[in-house]
Amino acid sequence: MLGNQQLAGLVDLSPKRRVQPAKESDYNTVDDQKEYEDVDYYYGRGQSHQSAKSTRQMVNSPSTPCPPAPPLMLGTLPRGVPATHLAIHTAKSKKSNSCGRWRVMCGILAVSAILLLLLITIITFLILGIRSQDFSGTKNERRTEFELHPTKIQKRREPDADISGNHLLTLLLTKRHVCLFEASTDDVESSVASYTTEHIETAQLLYYGNLSHAGVPVHPLQFQRVARGLGIDEDCHVIIYDRSYTIWATYAMWIFKLYGHQRVSILTGGFEGWKSLQAQSAQYRTEAGPPSPTPKIGDIIGSWNSSVLITYDDVLANMESEKYELVDAQTSDEYTGKASGALFGHIRGAISMPIETIFDWNQSRWLSSQSLVDIFRINGLSKHKPIIVYCSTSVRASMVWWALSKEGFDARLYFGGWPEWLVRAPDHLKVLPK
Numbered sequence: 001m002l003g004n005q006q007l008a009g010l011v012d013l014s015p016k017r018r019v020q021p022a023k024e025s026d027y028n029t030v031d032d033q034k035e036y037e038d039v040d041y042y043y044g045r046g047q048s049h050q051s052a053k054s055t056r057q058m059v060n061s062p063s064t065p066c067p068p069a070p071p072l073m074l075g076t077l078p079r080g081v082p083a084t085h086l087a088i089h090t091a092k093s094k095k096s097n098s099c100g101r102w103r104v105m106c107g108i109l110a111v112s113a114i115l116l117l118l119l120i121t122i123i124t125f126l127i128l129g130i131r132s133q134d135f136s137g138t139k140n141e142r143r144t145e146f147e148l149h150p151t152k153i154q155k156r157r158e159p160d161a162d163i164s165g166n167h168l169l170t171l172l173l174t175k176r177h178v179c180l181f182e183a184s185t186d187d188v189e190s191s192v193a194s195y196t197t198e199h200i201e202t203a204q205l206l207y208y209g210n211l212s213h214a215g216v217p218v219h220p221l222q223f224q225r226v227a228r229g230l231g232i233d234e235d236c237h238v239i240i241y242d243r244s245y246t247i248w249a250t251y252a253m254w255i256f257k258l259y260g261h262q263r264v265s266i267l268t269g270g271f272e273g274w275k276s277l278q279a280q281s282a283q284y285r286t287e288a289g290p291p292s293p294t295p296k297i298g299d300i301i302g303s304w305n306s307s308v309l310i311t312y313d314d315v316l317a318n319m320e321s322e323k324y325e326l327v328d329a330q331t332s333d334e335y336t337g338k339a340s341g342a343l344f345g346h347i348r349g350a351i352s353m354p355i356e357t358i359f360d361w362n363q364s365r366w367l368s369s370q371s372l373v374d375i376f377r378i379n380g381l382s383k384h385k386p387i388i389v390y391c392s393t394s395v396r397a398s399m400v401w402w403a404l405s406k407e408g409f410d411a412r413l414y415f416g417g418w419p420e421w422l423v424r425a426p427d428h429l430k431v432l433p434k
Contacts, residue, residue: 329355369407
């Protein structure tokens with residue numbers, strides 16, 4: 001609180017002083033209110049005429065009571081130093097402003113450089129990662145069919161569906177990775193006897209029973225075990241022949257395709273064709289003796305290739321969708337139901353195509369490519385529509401499948417064939433003899 005002496009310096013409180021009424025022109029409510037509210041201003045200019053005048057007006061006014069003096073905060077005003085209302089403004093120098101701007105600009109440039117470097121790093125890692133995946137996939141996938149040469153990488157050509165005896169001799173003399181097999185028939189004893197008597201040099205006996213059970217393919221793992229036991233590797237070119245029938249070689253080829261091995265061919269003319277060439281040159285060698293164990297285990301991997309296989313459910317669904325053409329590889333008598341020994345017939349809508357229409361049994365050879373294509377087109381087959389082939393055991397159907405595939409048609413084999421359809425299909429989808 002202000003003392004009496006300090007207050008006396010601002011206002012004369014003497015009782016002897018005569019109080020004069022304030023004039024209306026001298027009293028300013030706004031001005032007085034302003035100076036009353038601004039305490040620092042009021043006390044800071046106590047010596048001025050305006051402040052003194054306003055103070056006297058406020059004190060002498062009978063209607064305005066004198067407000068109590070506001071307290072002084074400890075340490076706000078030193079003793080003997082009057083308060084001041086002067087605001088001190090320190091102007092910033094141009095040098096400090098320039099430094100601040102430079103700091104902001106440098107910070108922005110640094111952050112931009114870091115972000116740009118981070119973006120370049122991410123893009124580089126992505127590019128290197130994609131390239132490394134492509135390289136590792138090409139290196140580890142053995143079915144990409146590529147050969148490395150000293151100067152370039154050349155794609156290996158897919159082997160032909162059939163090869164001549166001349167071609168086989170070249171592969172054997174040049175020590176190519178060839179796996180040669182003689183396909184047995186369903187008569188095991190007769191097949192073993194024929195093989196033991198004479199077979200093409202280095203050929204091994206491939207048992208029908210190890211590939212199929214009554215026309216039903218074995219499990220892929222069972223096939224893998226048998227094929228590895230025969231020394232077949234993933235990159236091996238499998239070449240199959242049989243004893244002049246060809247039918248067993250085509251079925252074995254379908255089995256290899258079914259289990260994912262694409263490098264497989266059939267020897268044109270079979271064993272009899274090889275013997276004819278042997279009569280002309282001693283280079284076409286044969287040997288005798290029982291099957292011998294393989295010196296090593298192969299690394300072939302058995303898989304499931306659904307592009308060459310059709311099941312009963314697929315054929316049944318095709319009765320409505322008509323997505324596939326149906327081809328019956330049974331004999332003409334079996335197709336019409338005239339054959340004896342079983343209840344024969346055919347699936348409704350199937351086209352009859354016996355083996356003798358595409359294969360010359362007398363000369364043991366296939367018809368020419370142009371003749372095969374003409375026969376297929378006459379029967380309404382097209383390369384733009386997939387084809388289902390079936391018979392009673394799927395062995396004969398494999399010959400029609402092979403001929404269609406060789407000429408570029410999309411053919412698939414229904415291994416259940418007519419026996420399964422006869423038992424499971426609705427009667428209106430069967431064509432039986434009357």
